[in-house]
Amino acid sequence: MKLPDATTLLLERNDDVLHITLNRPESRNAMNLIMLEELRALLAAAGKDRSLRAIVLRGAGGHFCAGGDIKDMATARRDDQAGQARINRSFGRLLEEAAAQPQVLISVLEGAVLGGGLGLASVSDIGICLANCRFGLPETSLGVIPAQIAPFVVRRIGLTHTRRLALTAARFDGIEALHLGLVHFSEPDVPALEQRLASSIGQVLRCAPQANRRTKALLLASSEQPLEDVLDQAADLFAEAVTGKEAAEGTLAFVQKRKPGWAP
Structure with missing residues (x-):
């Protein structure tokens, strides 16, 4: 599937993995409206590609994302409140869509991970x-x-920690992010x-x-x-999976002591 063009994103596909790099290094990859819409369009297109298995999201120039673009925020003040709300809500839709992305979403975080950048990190798998x-x-x-970030951060690290961080604007490092459960791995260097x-x-x-x-x-x-609804849905999904091609290949590969066809 052909992916949409983007001016604020760098794209590289390696077989079943799509690498997306936020590319506004002059602003530490702060997200403006163009980047927001380009990222939403790209994720929507990628979600329809059933051959794509993982998406890696990172930033150019040694930073992930410094949040929303302050210049865009200043321009938005000229709009009425309804216009400002529409702009703000569009970022929440990006987070909703990224959270529900069918592929595994991996965030690779360096430098600044602030505001909306922290929101994006919060919805990665x-x-x-x-x-x-x-x-x-x-x-x-x-x-x-x-506004649009807080609910996703609460889901990620819980209400107590989010209250402290949001109400103090405190900065913290990758080691604390690991302790909070915001990330799964904190590494000492780029290699x-x-x-x-x-x-x-x-x-x-x-x-x-x-x-x-x-x-x-x-x-x-x-x-x-509700739990009962989830379990009913789970039973249907299990029946669909266990009678499908993947389960047949997976069990046969296990018996034959080999890798299944989808594994590298």
Whole structure:
């Protein structure tokens, strides 16, 4: 599938893995409206590609994302409140869509991971950071609020920690991010970061593609729907999976002591 063109993103596809790099290094990859819309369009197109199994999201120039573009925020003040709300809500839709992305979403975090950047990190399936990253929710120190970001951070690290971080605009490093559960791995240097990324991709590719898609959908539903509804849905998904081609190949490969066809 052909992916849409982008002026603020760098794209590289390696077989079943799509690498997306936020590319506004002059602003530490702060997200403007163009980047927001380009990223939403790209994720939507990628979600329809059933041959794509993982998406790696990172930033250019030694930073992940310093949050929203302050210049865009200043321009938005000229709009009425309804216009400002529409702009703000569009970022929340990006986070919703990224959280529900059918592929495994891996965030690779360096340098600044602030505001909206922290929001993006919060919706990834696998988070890998450098220990010297600088995380934070600085919105209240600018006189605004982390409106679309806060619910996703609460889901990631819990209400108690989010309250402290949002109400103090405190900065913290990758080691604390690991302790909070915001990321899964904190690495001391770039070579270790890249090695962890390669290892994580390898682990993802050992899993059956459609089984991963169904499992991710089930896990997301489990946090939003009543338990009985989730279990009913899970039974249907299991029946669909166990009678499908992947289960047949997976069990045969196990018996024959070989890798299944989808594994590298």
